[in-house]
Amino acid sequence: MKIAIVTGGNRGLGRNAALALARRGVDSIITYRSNAEEADEVVAGIGALGRTAVALRLDVAKPAGFADEVRRALKETWDRDSFDHLVNNAGIAHHLSFADTTEEAFDELLNVQFKGVFFLTQNLLPLLADGGSILNVSTGLSRFTSPGFAAYASMKGAVEVLTRYLAQELGPRGITVNTIAPGPIETDFAGGVVRDNADFNALLASQAALGRVGLPDDIGGVVASLLSDDNRWVTGQRLEVSGGIHL
Numbered sequence: 001m002k003i004a005i006v007t008g009g010n011r012g013l014g015r016n017a018a019l020a021l022a023r024r025g026v027d028s029i030i031t032y033r034s035n036a037e038e039a040d041e042v043v044a045g046i047g048a049l050g051r052t053a054v055a056l057r058l059d060v061a062k063p064a065g066f067a068d069e070v071r072r073a074l075k076e077t078w079d080r081d082s083f084d085h086l087v088n089n090a091g092i093a094h095h096l097s098f099a100d101t102t103e104e105a106f107d108e109l110l111n112v113q114f115k116g117v118f119f120l121t122q123n124l125l126p127l128l129a130d131g132g133s134i135l136n137v138s139t140g141l142s143r144f145t146s147p148g149f150a151a152y153a154s155m156k157g158a159v160e161v162l163t164r165y166l167a168q169e170l171g172p173r174g175i176t177v178n179t180i181a182p183g184p185i186e187t188d189f190a191g192g193v194v195r196d197n198a199d200f201n202a203l204l205a206s207q208a209a210l211g212r213v214g215l216p217d218d219i220g221g222v223v224a225s226l227l228s229d230d231n232r233w234v235t236g237q238r239l240e241v242s243g244g245i246h247l
Contacts, residue, residue, distance in 0.1 A: 008090030010039040012187040020220030022051040031058035060116035113155035131174040167236030176235040183242025209244025
């Protein structure tokens, strides 16, 4: 039996990933920042699939002490002292031009998207089982550009570099570390602009080889697959999951 930690697992891609993992027999600790009701619904959904889940509150920008909560949850729920997979999914976005990006907005993105990933992973590392895996969620915007995402995409680019360093350093423990980079997805992320703006949605769809924007269901299965033993020989890689946008 495997256990995954999925940050931001109460909604969007994190929710979908946790449910996809449950369908493959993986239990989860999902985190949420403010919406406990959403998190409880995901826990119930995982339970309906015959798996076990726990929801823990986490501000990824302030990960200190979270490892102790995880340690307690592992012991109380699974009688274990380790988990197997970490999915660094939680994030925020600011849509601001380079000229209009304030230091406050930059620091918020830095603390959540990069510093938070760095130190949350570091804090949880003693609890991550040898032979386990880490999957960091980046963005297609680290490869192609779109006005208004200079700071956001830069943080994700930093995560991609971190992925390679972690893969090298954790390799002796048999831990794989990879990145997925979704393209535009119909979620409430960034105010739901891809989902709710029909013209913008159509424009993005016209730029993708598969002729549409992504749905959460396009991502969760990829997460579950990459964390499975089928991909135990894949590490240090960036996989773009974008329907072939901007090829």
